[in-house]
Amino acid sequence: MAGYIEDRWIKKKKDSATGKRERTTRYGKGKRYRVGGIPGVRDMSFAALEDAKKWLSTASTDKGRGEFVDPRDGSIELADYVERFWWPGVRGGPGTMKRMDERVRLHILPHLGNVALHDVTATVLRSYIKKLEDECAARYARQILAVLSNIFETAIDDKRVIRNPLRAKSVSWPKPPDDRREAWPLATALKVRDAITARYRIAVVVGLGCGLRQGEVFGLSPEDVDFTRGLIRVRRQVQLLSGRLYFALPKGGKTRTVDMPESVAQELAAYFADYPAVEVELPWGGPGEEETKKFPLMLTTTYGNALRANIFNVEVWKPALAAAGVIPAKDQDGRWQASRKDGFHVLRHTYASILLEAGESVVTLARWLGHSSPTVTLDFYAHFMPEAGAKGRTAINALLGAAGEGDDVWKEEDAKPGDVSAPSSAEPTVYVTDLVSSLLAFQHREHAETVVEQWQKDRPGRSAVVEEWSVQRWEKLGPGGMRAVRDHIPDRRLVYQAHAAFMPDGGKLRTAVPERWVVPAWEFMVDEYSTSPAQWRTERRPGPGWTVEAQVRGTDEAAVAAAFDRACREAVDRAIHPEKYGDPKGW
Numbered sequence: 001m002a003g004y005i006e007d008r009w010i011k012k013k014k015d016s017a018t019g020k021r022e023r024t025t026r027y028g029k030g031k032r033y034r035v036g037g038i039p040g041v042r043d044m045s046f047a048a049l050e051d052a053k054k055w056l057s058t059a060s061t062d063k064g065r066g067e068f069v070d071p072r073d074g075s076i077e078l079a080d081y082v083e084r085f086w087w088p089g090v091r092g093g094p095g096t097m098k099r100m101d102e103r104v105r106l107h108i109l110p111h112l113g114n115v116a117l118h119d120v121t122a123t124v125l126r127s128y129i130k131k132l133e134d135e136c137a138a139r140y141a142r143q144i145l146a147v148l149s150n151i152f153e154t155a156i157d158d159k160r161v162i163r164n165p166l167r168a169k170s171v172s173w174p175k176p177p178d179d180r181r182e183a184w185p186l187a188t189a190l191k192v193r194d195a196i197t198a199r200y201r202i203a204v205v206v207g208l209g210c211g212l213r214q215g216e217v218f219g220l221s222p223e224d225v226d227f228t229r230g231l232i233r234v235r236r237q238v239q240l241l242s243g244r245l246y247f248a249l250p251k252g253g254k255t256r257t258v259d260m261p262e263s264v265a266q267e268l269a270a271y272f273a274d275y276p277a278v279e280v281e282l283p284w285g286g287p288g289e290e291e292t293k294k295f296p297l298m299l300t301t302t303y304g305n306a307l308r309a310n311i312f313n314v315e316v317w318k319p320a321l322a323a324a325g326v327i328p329a330k331d332q333d334g335r336w337q338a339s340r341k342d343g344f345h346v347l348r349h350t351y352a353s354i355l356l357e358a359g360e361s362v363v364t365l366a367r368w369l370g371h372s373s374p375t376v377t378l379d380f381y382a383h384f385m386p387e388a389g390a391k392g393r394t395a396i397n398a399l400l401g402a403a404g405e406g407d408d409v410w411k412e413e414d415a416k417p418g419d420v421s422a423p424s425s426a427e428p429t430v431y432v433t434d435l436v437s438s439l440l441a442f443q444h445r446e447h448a449e450t451v452v453e454q455w456q457k458d459r460p461g462r463s464a465v466v467e468e469w470s471v472q473r474w475e476k477l478g479p480g481g482m483r484a485v486r487d488h489i490p491d492r493r494l495v496y497q498a499h500a501a502f503m504p505d506g507g508k509l510r511t512a513v514p515e516r517w518v519v520p521a522w523e524f525m526v527d528e529y530s531t532s533p534a535q536w537r538t539e540r541r542p543g544p545g546w547t548v549e550a551q552v553r554g555t556d557e558a559a560v561a562a563a564f565d566r567a568c569r570e571a572v573d574r575a576i577h578p579e580k581y582g583d584p585k586g587w
Contacts, residue, residue, distance in 0.1 A: 003035060003036065003037040003038040003041075003056050003059070003060050004035070004036060004037045004056075005033055005034070005035055005049070005052045005053065005056060006033065006034045006035075006036065007032060007033060008024060008026050008030070008031075008032060008033070008034055008045075009023060009024055009026060009027045009028065009032045010022070010023060010024065010027070011023070011024055030045065031045035031046055031047045032045075032046075032047060032049075033045065033046045033047070033048070033049055033051075033052040034046075034052075035052050035055050035056045035059070038056070038059055038060055041059050042072070044059075074116060074117040074118030074155075074160045074161045075116045075117070075118065076116065076117055076160065077113065077114055077115065077116055077117075078108075078109070078112050078113055078114075078115055078116070078117060078120065078151070079109050079113030079114065081117060081151070081155065081160070082104060082108075082109070082113075082151060084509075084510075085154070085158060086151050086154050086155075087104075088501055088509060088547055089154065093239075093248055093249075093253070093285075093286070094239075094241050094246070094248075094285070094286035094287065094288075095239060095241055098241060098242075100147060103143065103144045103147045104147060107132065107135070107136070107144045108144065108147065108148055108151075111128050111131060112124070112128060112148075117152075117155055117160055117161050118160075118161055120152075120165055121165055122165055122168040122170050122171050124165075125165055125166060125168070125171045126170065126171060126172075129141070129145070129171070129172070129173065129174070132144060132145070132174070133174055137177075138174035138175060138176065138177055139176075139177050141173075141174045142173055142174055142176060145166060145173055145174075148166060149164060149166040149167075152164040152165065152166060181349040181352070181380050181381060182341055182346070182349060183346065183349040183350040183352070183353035183354075184342075184346055184347075184349075184350045186350070186354065188324065188326060189204070189208050189347065189350050191324035191325070191326075192204060192320050192321060192324045192326065193205065193208065194324075195320045195321075195323035195324045196316065196317075196320035197316055197320070199275065199302075200299065200312075200316050201267075201271075202267060202268065202271040202275075202298065202299070203217050203218075203299060203344075204347060205264055205267045205268075206220065206232075206264065206268075207344060207347035207348060207351070208347045208350060208351055209260075209261055209263065209264035209267075209351070210232055210258045210259070210260060210261075210264060210351070210368075211258065211347075211348050211351035211352060211368060211369050212232075212234060212258070212348070213237065213250070213251065213345065213348060214309055214312075214344040214345065215237035215238050215239055215248075215309065216234050216236075216237045216250055217299065218237065218238040218297070218299055218306060218307045218309070218312075219235075219236040219237045219238045219247060219295070219297065220232070220234075220297070220298045220299070221235075221277060221295045221296050221297055221298060222272055222277050222296060222298060223295075223296065225260070225265075225268055226260075227265055227268075227269065230259065230260045230261075230262070230265065231257050231258065231259065231260055232257070232258045232260045233255065233256075233257050233258075234250050234255060234256050234257070234258060234370065235249075235250070235255045236248065236249060236250065236295065237249070237250050237251070238282070238297075238306050238307065240308055240309055240310065241286070241287050242287060244283075244287035245282050245287070245306050245308065246282050246283040246284065246285065246286055246287045246289065247282045247283070247284050247285075247293055247295070248284070248285055248286070250370055251370060252370065252372060254370060256367065256368070256370045258368045259368060268298075271298070272298070275298075277296035277297060277298055278296065278297060278300045278304040279294050279295065279296045279297075280294065280295060280296075280297045280300060280304070280305065280306045281293070281294045282306060290582050290583070291582060309344075313343070313344070314336065317343075317344060318336045321339070321342055322336075326339075326342055327339050327342060348369070349381075352365060352369065352377070352380070352381045353381065356381055361475065361476055361481075362374045362377050362378055362476055362477060363475070363476065363477060363478060363479060363480070363481055364481075365377055365381075366479075373479065374477055374478075374479060378477075428470070428471045429468050429469060429470060429471065430442065430443065430468075430469050430471060430474050430478075430485050431443075431444070431445045431447075431448040431449075431466050431467070431468060431469075432448070432466070432467045432468075432469045432474065432478070433448055433451070433452050433464050433465065433466050433467065434464065435451070435452070435455055435464055435522075435524075439477075439478055439479060440486070440524060441469070441474055441478055441484060441485045441486065442485065442486050442487075443485055443486065443487045444487070445466065445468075447486065447487075447488065447489050448466045449466055450489055451489060451490065451522070452464045452465070452466055454492065454520075455522075458520040490522050490523045490524055491522070491523045491529075491531075492520060492521070492522045492523075493520075493521060493529070493530070493531070493555050494518055494519075494520055494521075494555065495518065495519055495520075495521040495528055495529060495530050495553055495554065495555060496516070496517075496518050496552075496553065496554055496555070496556070496557045496560040497516070497517055497518065497519060497528070497552065497553045497560075498515055498516045498517075498550075498551070498552040498553070498560055498561075498563075498564040498567075499515060499549065499550065499551050499552070500515055500549070500550045500564075500567075500568055500571065501547040501548065501549045501550075501571075502547060502548050502549075502550070502568075502571045502572050502575040503547060503575060504575055504576065505575070505576070506572045506575055506576045509547055515564075516560075516561075516564070518557075528553070530553050530554055530555060531555065532554050532555065533554050533555055533556035533559040533560075534552060534553075534554035534556060534559035534560045534562070534563040535552065535553055535554055535563070536550070536551065536552040536563040536564070536566065536567040537550075537551055537567070538550050538551070538567055538570050538571045538574050538581075539551065540574065540578065540581075540583045547575070548571045548572075548574045548575040549571065550564065550567035550568045550570070550571040551567065552564045552567050
């Protein structure tokens with residue numbers, strides 16, 4: 001076992017004359033025993049020998065396993081850790097960053113900012129959650145706790161704490177509210193469509209007929225509408241932050257293509273003839289960005305400006321709701337009744353309910369809605385599926401031999417050759433595994449098993465299994481349908497990565513994350529995979545510190561090292577001279 005224990009009060013060698021061990025000059029001062037000699041572990045002092053022995057044993061074992069966490073590293077205060085180490089790694093658009101900043105600054109740091117990371121215990125959190133429940137709605141309190149949990153997950157990765165205290169069994173989060181989405185009856189949606197001002201009727205048509213979000217409708221351009229193919233390309237949205245409008249990519253930073261029914265196409269064609277598009281110029285990516293872009297927008301104000309959601313909701317949307325009988329008229333003070341469930345977004349829920357009730361595939365709907373996974377769509381809208389529960393009921397009836405009224409229970413003798421509606425014992429299958437929070441499907445089991453075996457070798461302790469799915473199940477739940485089923489083993493490469501961040505004065509930001517590392521990456525790992533010898537970029541990050549990051553990845557270690565040097569030089573220059581690169585001077 002590596003390491004040793006040193007007695008700093010008594011000399012190790014005996015006196016040649018007396019045969020006794022003499023006292024050192026440190027006798028009676030400070031802690032007596034020092035544990036040292038463990039590679040990669042700082043020396044630690046103890047008053048009692050038993051404590052020193054216990055530390056030596058534990059630290060040596062944990063270090064050998066790669067699980068060692070020095071408790072002194074957890075003594076940093078939460079506020080200091082957030083500012084220096086956690087916040088520089090936060091990703092997201094301007095709106096997301098603003099919401100994260102508010103949750104941390106207004107609800108986490110005032111209560112826990114002065115507490116050391118290792119002192120944020122389950123006891124502390126139970127008291128903190130009680131205060132949150134008194135201050136916030138349950139939904140918002142859970143969002144705050146999710147941010148705090150992410151801070152501790154990052155601290156675990158940084159080897160500052162051993163475990164996340166928010167995962168303790170005794171720490172109960174506020175009960176989650178019912179997240180089931182509520183839709184309007186179609187008749188209600190049509191009443192609102194007919195009641196809204198003629199200029200903005202098309203907003204209801206597109207929201208109800210194609211499921212676009214409000215900001216996506218406001219950012220829609222005639223150039224995005226493909227009448228020939230019957231498609232709408234959702235390429236941007238108009239967002240409002242701190243009173244300023246800007247263009248941004250759709251939610252999640254992803255563009256998508258949505259099916260356009262003929263009825264919507266006819267309405268759009270008529271609207272374009274009556275209301276020509278107006279070119280609008282706004283900042284791109286955030287309200288403080290110097291880069292601007294121009295687009296001819298379908299919807300604008302009478303003055304030719306982009307629509308502001310807050311003004312639209314009060315002056316256009318709520319009068320239409322009142323005219324349609326959805327909400328009452330203004331009260332005596334001239335205020336509208338608050339009705340969150342009847343916001344513009346309810347058109348999107350109604351669109352989803354109509355398609356699911358008509359039997360549309362969950363995978364297809366998820367793609368049209370822009371959800372990250374069909375699982376999200378199912379979580380939100382499964383209650384709209386008319387067959388929910390029917391298949392399970394039929395299966396139990398078949399098992400127990402009791403067909404319910406109107407149920408058609410298959411028996412073996414009922415199946416006739418050539419009867420395509422009868423279940424087949426030889427139904428085609430695909431082989432499915434979940435490796436990167438997304439389902440992957442293969443035509444051949446051996447391909448799936450080869451990928452899983454190599455995946456587990458690359459990531460010890462991470463498990464994965466291969467499941468056999470019917471083609472019908474995959475078409476309904478699998479991302480991408482049958483086009484996503486692979487008939488080969490995906491490409492895998494060692495990808496070298498490098499990262500550094502620099503402050504406005506050009507100084508390098510110190511973090512616990514290594515500057516360079518290598519990962520085995522598969523072609524389906526889009527954020528890590530690369531076929532280039534070296535790719536690099538610099539990026540300015542909003543938030544405390546105004547850091548500029550240098551990021552490099554590639555398959556050639558030497559090329560990555562050379563590119564990293566170049567990226568760091570540019571990042572330093574960009575941090576000191578933001579105007580040269582079109583960056584704003586402040587955030």
